[in-house]
Amino acid sequence: MVNITEQxxxxxxxxxxxxxxxxxxxxxxxxxxxxxxxxxxxIQATANAFGSPITVQNLAKAVVYPFALGTSIATSFGTNFxxxxxxxxxxxxxxxxxxxxDIEYDDALDNRHKYCQIKSGPTxxxxxxxKTIEDHFKGLTNxxxxxxxxxxxxxxxxxxxxxxxxxxxTMYRTIEHDGINVFAGEELFYHITGIHGLYQGLIESxxxxxxxxxxxxxxxxxxxxxxxxxxxxxxxxxxx
Numbered sequence: 001m002v003n004i005t006e007q008x009x010x011x012x013x014x015x016x017x018x019x020x021x022x023x024x025x026x027x028x029x030x031x032x033x034x035x036x037x038x039x040x041x042x043i044q045a046t047a048n049a050f051g052s053p054i055t056v057q058n059l060a061k062a063v064v065y066p067f068a069l070g071t072s073i074a075t076s077f078g079t080n081f082x083x084x085x086x087x088x089x090x091x092x093x094x095x096x097x098x099x100x101x102d103i104e105y106d107d108a109l110d111n112r113h114k115y116c117q118i119k120s121g122p123t124x125x126x127x128x129x130x131k132t133i134e135d136h137f138k139g140l141t142n143x144x145x146x147x148x149x150x151x152x153x154x155x156x157x158x159x160x161x162x163x164x165x166x167x168x169x170t171m172y173r174t175i176e177h178d179g180i181n182v183f184a185g186e187e188l189f190y191h192i193t194g195i196h197g198l199y200q201g202l203i204e205s206x207x208x209x210x211x212x213x214x215x216x217x218x219x220x221x222x223x224x225x226x227x228x229x230x231x232x233x234x235x236x237x238x239x240x
Contacts, residue, residue, distance in 0.1 A: 004090040006195050013088045013202045017209035020080065024073055025218040033229025036063055040236050059237055060226040068219050074120075081118040081161065085192075088202070093192050098143065100136025103159075108194030114157045115140055122163035122184055125171045133158065137180055153179050157191075160184040 046062035047054045077084070082102045085093040093103040093116075102118040117133060119125060125133070137156045144151035158175060160168070163184050168176075176182045183191055186199035230237060 004092060004193070006193075006198060006201065008090060009088060009193060009195065009198060010201045010205050012090060013084075013205040014209050016084055016087050017206045018213055020076060021073075021210055021213035021215050024068075024076060025214040028068055028215075028218040028222045031222055031225070033226050036067070036226065038063055040238075043237070054239075056227050056230050056234070056239065057223070059230050059239075060223045063226050063230075064219060064223045068215075068222065078120055081120070085118060085159075089192055098140055100133075100139060105192050107191050109191055110154070112152065112155055114155050114191075115151075116157040116159045118159050118161065120161055122160055122167035122172065123169045125169070127171060130171055130174055133175060134178060134180070154181060157181045157183060159188045161188070 043059060043062050044054060046066070047058040050058040050061050082095055085103050086095055089105075093105045096102060096104045096115060098104075098115060100117065101115045103116045105114050105116065106112070107114050115137075117136065140156065141151060143149070156179070158172070158180055160172070160182065165182070165184050165187060168182060168184060172182045186197075189198045189202065190196060230239075234240065
């Protein structure tokens with residue numbers, strides 16, 4: 001049985017996010033203007049949100065901020081869900097080798113072994129995902145039957161990293177109605193660790209990691225790089 005304190009979990013989360021943000025910061029610092037494929041028509045509206053008249057700096061911000069603050073970080077985190085859960089919980093959650101499952105853990109509340117798919121947020125799946133998810137759990141059921149594993153309906157879990165149970169979309173509600181547990185945010189981490197209030201602490205760890213990384217500096221450096229590129233191609237953006 002793995003024993004881990006709340007502070008150790010929060011420290012692990014800080015290290016995970018600091019490394020994630022620092023890698024992104026390094027990528028931003030190394031990125032060049034020419035790697036952006038900018039639509040000169042639509043970028044004008046985005047640039048106008050930063051002020052009018054549209055300037056080179058506003059255009060540069062319109063190029064950089066959506067890239068740096070939007071899907072880029074979210075995608076990096078999304079491809080590391082499993083690593084986040086395993087490293088942060090100190091092994092309470094373990095990587096699963098079962099097809100379609102991300103992690104396995106012994107539930108802190110009922111002590112049963114759980115098989116879990118991880119999803120990012122309460123609205124991040126669509127109708128077509130329901131069958132795929134449920135088919136994975138049917139495969140798990142068949143595997144358990146073949147290998148004589150003690151699998152109960154309550155041992156099937158879809159874990160949602162953020163949000164609350166009340167936030168869950170109708171897609172998740174359908175999965176839940178069909179007999180698969182759906183735990184969101186605080187309840188997911190409570191089931192895995194048995195620690196009350198851990199969810200808010202994890203968010204705080206992410207905030208501190210962001211502040212201590214070089215994200216801000218690298219984004220400003222990238223804006224300067226893009227400004228320089230736009231200055232060299234002003235005619236493409238209707239600038240004099």
